Amino acid sequence: AQTVTQSQPEMSVQEAETVTLSCTYDTSENNYYLFWYKQPPSRQMILVIRQEAYKQQNATENRFSVNFQKAAKSFSLKISDSQLGDTAMYFCAFIPDRGSTLGRLYFGRGTQLTVWP
């Protein structure tokens, strides 16, 4: 069975500082994708960053980067230069890569991040 664990229900950070959100997962799949989604107060799910498991290089998207440790099954999100607009619930998610067959997206329970001015 696939599971995604986010051990930090809440975190806070000062504006302009850096914060890291942790995520671990468990799977027997060899090929898969990992995601971080952001859910602001509007509750719209927004894709922040995506990592392919077969790529060793960590994904980056502007101020967002990940530390992907495949052997440890760890996928943390680092937010640099935090902004007030980063305040949101962040979900870590996993999907097996099964080509054309249906892939279920597994979510962690989320980390509520608050950025303080």
Add this chain to the structure above:
Amino acid sequence: SQTIHQWPATLVQPVGSPLSLECTVEGTSNPNLYWYRQAAGRGLQLLFYSIGIGQISSEVPQNLSASRPQDRQFILSSKKLLLSDSGFYLCAWRPRGASEKLFFGSGTQLSVL
């Protein structure tokens, strides 16, 4: 471009009343479709998914049902709502064969009173 529409945005229903939430996708064909529920303070729970018209799979036994009468239309229903059906419901779609892409609707906040 592809878009996903979900409505209504908010809904307040009495216990025992029926439910119908609708989701449509535009700009694509033969998508995989999903219904998720997010209870307060929790992650997303997959309720139903569909790989084609009339093909529905249920992940969790419950008071809800889903239907896909058209290729790009996905409906979540209930004959009699329970208090425990309250939550935030999200529709999502994924292009066929593209595991890495999942797009979400804007959600429906359902309050059963």
